[in-house]
Amino acid sequence: MTVRELIQQTQWPTAALPAADREITGVYMGDLLSWVMGRAKESDAWITIMSNNNIVAVATLADTACIILAEGVTPDPGVAALAEQKGVNILCSPVGAYETARLLSEYL
């Protein structure tokens, strides 16, 4: 499914949505950025609670379909604007990482 379709299903708010038509083909969950860089696959939805600028670089380089901030976390100031500029989608899930992943597995 695409990021846009995921948002339609979940009604999760977005912090940045410059590439809504990106296809999501898998899910990766993690907060240690080097682990994410090493393990996340291209077009994964990446679930994390990290909210600083560096997540935009990691998502760009690992080529994930979107970042999903779990637990109601919102991006740090400036992160949303940077994500828009770099073409990185950021969604904000109000529920925990496990529940976020469980919902994704229903839709994918």
Add this chain to the structure above:
Amino acid sequence: MSGALSFHFDVDGENFTMAGQASVQVKKNLRRLGLPPEVIRRVSIAMYEGEINMVIHAGGGHAEVVVAEDAIEIVLQDNGPGIANIEQAMQAGFSTAPDAIRSLGFGAGMGLPNMKRYTDEMDIQSEVGRGTRITMRVLLEN
């Protein structure tokens, strides 16, 4: 290496939150050259890890990326403290990063292992008190 294309970057050691700029730019440049996506991904991830290392440990440095016919070569050079025990530094999970860096999601001890994992060749030359020079190559297969 005649006719090889090269990109040079200065990595700013002062601005941690903006680290990764050089890697993102390299990714863009390689995309423009039409290189295979998996090669671009490997080069940019390896370079990002190196860039972050230079910012965390060495106060910045220089990066040179050379696109040759058979490979992409990344050379990272810094004048930081050097690596006392390279074998130990290469172990997954070993890290000397401070807590402030860990709270940003780095310092998991995966930087050098990821660089090795994503490249075909990697060489580390380091002298304590003088600096570190890392050369990595990602081969282009036809």
